Amino acid sequence: xxxxxxxxxxxxxxxxxxxxxxxxxxxxxxxxxxxxxxxxxxxxxxxxxxxxxxxxxxxxxxxxxxxxxxxxxxxxxxxxxxxxxxxxxxxxxxxxxxxxxxxxxxxxxxxxxxxxxxxxxxxxxxxxxxxxxxxxxxxxxxxxxxxxxxxxxxxxxxxxxxxxxxxxxxxxxxxxxxxxxxxxxxxxxxxxxxxxxxxxxxxxxxxxxxxxxxxxxxxxxxxxxxxxxxxxxxxxxxxxxxxxxxxxxxxxxxxxxxxxxxxxxxxxxxxxxxxxxxxxxxxxxxxxxxxxxxxxxxxxxxxxxxxxxxxxxxxxxxxxxxxxxxxxxxxxxxxxxxxxxxxxxxxxxxxxxxxxxxxxxxxxxxxxxxxxxxxxxxxxxxxxxxxxxxxxxxxxxxxxxxxxxxxxxxxxxxxxxxxxxxxxxxxxxxxxxxxxxxxxxxxxxxxxxxxxxxxxxxxxxxxxxxxxxxxxxxxxxxxxxxxxxxxxxxxxxxxxxxxxxxxxxxxxxxxxxxxxxxxxxxxxxxxxxxxxxxxxxxxxxxxxxxxxxxxxxxxxxxxxxxxxxxxxxxxxxxxxxxxxxxxxxxxxxxxxxxxxxxxxxxxxxxxxxxxxxxxxxxxxxxx
Numbered sequence: 001x002x003x004x005x006x007x008x009x010x011x012x013x014x015x016x017x018x019x020x021x022x023x024x025x026x027x028x029x030x031x032x033x034x035x036x037x038x039x040x041x042x043x044x045x046x047x048x049x050x051x052x053x054x055x056x057x058x059x060x061x062x063x064x065x066x067x068x069x070x071x072x073x074x075x076x077x078x079x080x081x082x083x084x085x086x087x088x089x090x091x092x093x094x095x096x097x098x099x100x101x102x103x104x105x106x107x108x109x110x111x112x113x114x115x116x117x118x119x120x121x122x123x124x125x126x127x128x129x130x131x132x133x134x135x136x137x138x139x140x141x142x143x144x145x146x147x148x149x150x151x152x153x154x155x156x157x158x159x160x161x162x163x164x165x166x167x168x169x170x171x172x173x174x175x176x177x178x179x180x181x182x183x184x185x186x187x188x189x190x191x192x193x194x195x196x197x198x199x200x201x202x203x204x205x206x207x208x209x210x211x212x213x214x215x216x217x218x219x220x221x222x223x224x225x226x227x228x229x230x231x232x233x234x235x236x237x238x239x240x241x242x243x244x245x246x247x248x249x250x251x252x253x254x255x256x257x258x259x260x261x262x263x264x265x266x267x268x269x270x271x272x273x274x275x276x277x278x279x280x281x282x283x284x285x286x287x288x289x290x291x292x293x294x295x296x297x298x299x300x301x302x303x304x305x306x307x308x309x310x311x312x313x314x315x316x317x318x319x320x321x322x323x324x325x326x327x328x329x330x331x332x333x334x335x336x337x338x339x340x341x342x343x344x345x346x347x348x349x350x351x352x353x354x355x356x357x358x359x360x361x362x363x364x365x366x367x368x369x370x371x372x373x374x375x376x377x378x379x380x381x382x383x384x385x386x387x388x389x390x391x392x393x394x395x396x397x398x399x400x401x402x403x404x405x406x407x408x409x410x411x412x413x414x415x416x417x418x419x420x421x422x423x424x425x426x427x428x429x430x431x432x433x434x435x436x437x438x439x440x441x442x443x444x445x446x447x448x449x450x451x452x453x454x455x456x457x458x459x460x461x462x463x464x465x466x467x468x469x470x471x472x473x474x475x476x477x478x479x480x481x482x483x484x485x486x487x488x489x490x491x492x493x494x495x496x497x498x499x500x501x502x503x504x505x506x507x508x509x510x511x512x513x514x515x516x517x518x519x520x521x522x523x524x525x526x527x528x529x530x531x532x533x534x535x536x537x538x539x540x541x542x543x544x545x546x547x548x549x550x551x552x553x554x555x556x557x558x559x560x561x562x563x564x565x566x567x568x569x570x571x572x573x574x575x576x577x578x579x580x581x582x583x584x585x586x587x588x589x590x591x592x593x594x595x596x597x598x599x600x601x602x603x604x605x606x607x608x609x610x611x612x613x614x615x616x617x618x619x620x621x622x623x
Contacts, residue, residue, distance in 0.1 A: 051078065062409030065099045068092065068402040075398060076104050083391040084271050085383050087115035090395065091291035092403050093298045093378040096308070099403065101292055107265035107384060110273070117292040120255060120263050121382040122279075123367040124360030126294070127258070127287035128224050130247055132175055132322060132341025133314060135227055137246070139171070140318045143234050146172040150179075153230045158205045160600065162589060163212040171230065173214050174223040175340040176326035180211040181220040182597045184281075187614025190363070190545040190570045194280035197229040197239060206611060208598035210591065216332035221284040228283020239283055250307045251296045256289035258282055267364015268385045269572050274364040277545065277570050285362060291380045294369060298378035301371050323356050323373070331501045336514040345513045346370075347393065349400045351408075352377065359393075361386060363570045368392045370400060377403045424477050424492055426469045428455060433473065437498050440521040441507050445594035447521060447559075447581060450507070474498045521583070521593060523558035529587035530560060533601070537610060537619035545570050551610070551617050560584060562599065562612075580612075 054070045072090060080088050086109055091101035103115035138144045144153060149168035151157055159181070166180075173179040185207060188195060195203070204222065211218050228239045235242045240258040248256050260278055267274045279286045300307055304316035323344055325337035337345050339356070347355045353374030360367040364386050371378040379399040381392050405411060434452045441448050443461055450459045450468070457468035457476060467488065468476035476496045481488045494511035505520040530553075537551040549565040562580040567573060580599070582590035588601040592612075599612045610617040 060405065060409050060411060063094075063099075063406060065092070065094075065403070065406045068399070068406055069100050069102070071402055072100070072102065072395070072399060076395060079391045079394060080104065080383075083385070085385045085391065086268055086271070087119070087265060087384045088395070089115050089117050089119055089121070089291040089380075089382045090399060091117055091295040091380045092399050093295050093302070093380075094403060094407055095302055095376040096299050098292065098295045099406075101295065103291075109266070109268075113264055115265065115384075118255065118290045119265050119382075120261070120288050120290055121265050121367065121384060122263070122267065122285075122360075122362045122365040123287050123289055123294070123369075123382060124285045124362040124365060125221075126358050126360040126367055126369050127283065127285045128341050129297070129358050129369070130243060130258075130287060131224055131227050131231070131283040133319075134231055134243060134247055135171065135175065136318050136322060136340065137314050138231070138234055140315055144171055144230065146170065146175075150174065150226065150230075153233060154201060154226065157201055157226070160206075160208040160598075162585065163209065166212040167214040169213045171227070172326060172340070174220075174227050176338050177217050177219045177223060178214050178327050178330075179220060179223045180209040180213040180215070180218065181222045181226075182207060182210050182613070183218065183220050183222070184596065185222055185614045186546060187541065187543050189280050190277045190568075191280065191543060192276070192278050193544070194278050194282075197225060197232055197282065200225050200280060201229050203614065206614070208589065208600055210596070210598060211332075214327060214330075216330060217336060217338060221281045224284035225281040228281075231283070247313070250309060250311050250313055251300055252308050253289060253293040253296050256287065256293045258286050258288075261288050263288060265384045267362070269364060270385070272572060274386075274572070275569055277363065279362065285360065291382050294380040294382075295378070298369065298371055298380065302373065302376045302378065323354075332517075334501075334506070334508050334515045334517045347397055347400075348513070349397055349404065351375075352400055352404050355400070363572075366392050368396045370396050372400055372404075375404060375407065377407065379403070423490055424469075424471050426456070426471060426477075429470045429473065434470070437474075437507075439505075440523070441518040442521055442593050443518045447593070448518075468496055471495070521581075524584075526555045526560060527584055527587060530584050530590070531555070533608065533619065535620050537617040540609075540616045540618060541614075543614075546615075548615065548617075549575060551619075553610075553619065560590060 051074055054074050056067055076088050076090065087103065087105040087107045089103040092099050101117035103117050103119055105115050107113045107115040107119045135144060139146055147170050150170060169179045185203065231242055232239050243258050296308060300313065305314040305319040306312050322340040322342055324339060325344065326340060328337065342356045343358055344356050346357065347370055349355065352372040355370050355372045357368065357370035365384055366386055367382045369380050377400055379396050381395050383392060434457060437457060438450055438452050441450055448459055448461055450457050453467065456470060459466055459468065465481055467479040467481060469479050471477050474497060478491045478494050478496060479488050480491060494509060497508045497510065499506055499508065506517045509516045534553050534555060537553065539548040539551065542548060545568055547567045552563045554561045554563055560582040562582060564578040565575055566578050567575050581593045582599055583593055584590040590599045592599065597613045599610055601608050602611050603609050610619065
């Protein structure tokens with residue numbers, strides 16, 4: 001079979017890793033999750049669709065937020081209808097006061113419960129900001145050493161590692177997603193009877209590191225699960241109780257909790273109501289709160305760590321340290337930066353200064369919290385649908401821009417235009433030089449083939465065709481094409497640089513707030529130990545939410561592939577195919593190519609089983 005022209009792995013890219021894609025929004029890459037289908041829903045958000053965009057009718061009055069409200073009414077209604085979202089709530093903060101907040105649509109469509117700024121939503125990974133704050137409060141009290149090995153805090157913690165002489169997992173590496181832990185442990189992650197954090201800590205002894213600690217960014221909910229366990233061990237109390245007493249109550253977040261609770265909002269996916277479900281990794285994403293309550297957290301940040309009641313919850317210098325880049329200069333980070341719990345690269349609003357924050361997503365819910373510390377502005381946007389990441393970001397950005405306009409009494413500054421520059425001039429590269437970059441790359445979990453097309457490279461990504469036109473020896477500018485190739489547009493704000501780091505080749509996309517690195521996948525002959533394991537398997541321990549009907553280990557087109565059939569009511573998946581593409585690293589371990597885990601062989605020959613993310617599979621050898 002001609003590998004270059006094979007459609008199998010393009011099909012795998014579209015359907016494979018579907019489970020991971022469904023939950024990838026927990027990594028806060030919301031730009032990849034814009035809803036594009038217009039759907040008319042019962043309980044829609046009003047008649048904003050098609051309404052005229054509001055314009056000012058008089059001069060700008062300093063500290064007058066009326067126009068902000070008018071514009072938000074138009075924008076939220078307009079965009080939420082497009083994204084078919086049932087409810088949205090927004091709160092805008094200017095220093096120590098909420099200057100505008102409002103709810104739109106139905107929190108519960110079936111029971112016609114309207115949304116308000118006090119409606120409770122699940123906010124997913126925004127929870128991490130609270131966990132990080134509690135950890136840093138204990139660091140400044142001397143209870144926790146940021147740079148000591150995690151076993152100093154959790155003596156019984158262990159995890160499989162293939163990395164000899166690696167640096168240790170530390171609290172700092174956990175807070176900044178540089179611990180090398182997998183992103184998730186899927187078995188038991190969503191359930192109405194989750195295990196506690198102490199049990200999760202013990203379960204991780206079965207799992208494996210996906211990267212050497214302190215070498216690269218790999219977003220990990222499990223890492224924040226361990227940080228929650230550290231809080232429990234240091235206080236000798238359950239995590240939810242500690243957070244209620246030490247953080248939520250002093251901040252005046254009276255309606256918020258990390259404990260299980262019945263919400264007044266339902267979660268939806270593209271209009272379909274989802275069943276209520278709890279998250280096992282409580283300290284990573286189980287906070288239930290409202291827009292008005294989250295606004296109090298924004299006020300706390302803008303007050304340099306002082307709560308509304310005057311209590312200094314955390315020293316200003318400690319809080320400021322959380323916004324500093326951690327592990328700068330790591331080759332495998334390619335220039336990306338992350339703070340202690342906080343995302344410090346992302347949204348940009350002209351004149352607002354650096355904006356820090358965090359996104360959040362759980363099945364049925366999406367959230368964003370953004371803070372412009374220099375200009376003392378912040379915004380919270382919550383929605384009861386798991387899809388509209390791009391919409392949430394648009395509303396957040398516009399709200400900060402309009403708040404800055406009102407705060408200063410000066411018209412909103414337009415985005416600074418890109419300096420005028422001529423179209424980037426392609427250069428000619430020898431065919432041999434172009435061929436060095438040809439191959440398979442892992443793009444957002446998908447196997448994407450980069451081919452040579454005459455004097456340039458080309459690739460099909462997410463259903464779009466791109467030419468990669470050389471502008472330097474290892475640097476390319478993407479060029480989009482359409483209408484059967486009749487038109488081409490150079491995307492001059494972006495570039496792709498191909499480089500070798502630590503013996504591995506990467507294509508790095510620059511132009512987003514953070515660089516995105518895509519590693520080249522090399523096909524190898526199948527090792528004999530893995531060849532004898534090919535065949536049909538079945539899962540021994542399905543959980544209450546994920547059900548795997550079958551597993552088959554195959555070797556096709558030079559790729560080791562786990563073909564799974566899975567069902568998940570929470571993720572709205574029913575008997576669908578899911579593929580894990582594996583890269584064997586030795587006779588008993590194979591890395592999942594999207595970095596989300598390791599498939600490990602357990603047991604003796606003749607009695608071998610596969611272990612992945614808490615699931616165990618028994619297999620029969622292929623005939």
